[in-house]
Structure formats: C-alpha cells, structure tokens
Amino acid sequence: MNSDKKILKSVSVIAAAFDELTRSNRDTLLVRQHRYAWPNVFRTARYITAVEYIQANRIRHDLIQDFHERMKDFDVVVIPSLQCGNQLLATNLTSHPVVVVPNGFKENGSPTSISFLGNLFDEGTILAVAAAYQEATGFHKKRPDLSSKVN
Numbered sequence: 001m002n003s004d005k006k007i008l009k010s011v012s013v014i015a016a017a018f019d020e021l022t023r024s025n026r027d028t029l030l031v032r033q034h035r036y037a038w039p040n041v042f043r044t045a046r047y048i049t050a051v052e053y054i055q056a057n058r059i060r061h062d063l064i065q066d067f068h069e070r071m072k073d074f075d076v077v078v079i080p081s082l083q084c085g086n087q088l089l090a091t092n093l094t095s096h097p098v099v100v101v102p103n104g105f106k107e108n109g110s111p112t113s114i115s116f117l118g119n120l121f122d123e124g125t126i127l128a129v130a131a132a133y134q135e136a137t138g139f140h141k142k143r144p145d146l147s148s149k150v151n
Helices: 003-017 019-023 038-045 050-071 085-094 123-137
Strands: 077-080 098-105 111-117
Touching (some): 003 038, 019 038, 050 085, 111 123
Antiparallel strands (some): 077 111, 098 111
C-alpha cells in the first residue's frame, strides 16, 4: 500500500471518530489550528469520496493479510515506542494489538516507553507479557522529577 492510501485510510478512520466534534463546529475550540493540525485534517477528511474510501478499505484488507503473514511466527514483537514511525500507522490500519508501557526516562526527565505488538485476536499474550515486564521492572510506579519545573 502506498503511503498516500495509508494516510487516506488512517485519516478517514480518525475523522470518523471525531465527526460529531467537527460537525458541531466545536473543533474550532482545539488549540492547534495550523494547516496540518488535527482539526483541519478532520475537516478535510469529510471530502473523501465513497470510491476512494472503498478502494482504501480493499487495500487495508491486503495490508492486514500482509502484516499477519509477517507476524504469525512471533508471539510478541518488542520495539521502542514511536521510534518506528510506521508502528502506530501499521497497528491502527491492521488492527493488530499493541500495548505500550513505560520503561524509564530520558536525560531531560521526559518518559520513554516500549511497545509489545501481537497477533490478531491475541491480546491476551501481549497483555500477559506487558504485565510481566511491568512487574519485573517497576517503571510503571516511577514518576518524573518535576521539582525543577515548578516556578
């Protein structure tokens, strides 16, 4: 699937989730209003034609099958969160489950996380692995030091 069609499908799904907000004009209350901000993406998505949407769904079906073929030999795939920009897009488009849990802090104090990707309809496995990881590491109990951020 080329990136334009991935984006079309992703935007369509996201915009549908926020349709009531957009149609009520409450999207103007969202802070970011520049060209590529979510409110404008939602508004633009309302002009996706039915033919484009159906074509995107056909491509999505193929993408789900392809992603399944790549994942089926693994119980869980562990990757750094948001380090792989396509991770979120891939899991959103293919409905493959993913669990994101904290795994520490950067030098500047901002939190980091790790992702556990699983197979379709096998949320239990990644939830069990993520729970075991949290129990073993305790990162989910840690909080960033905000004392230097207080005025």
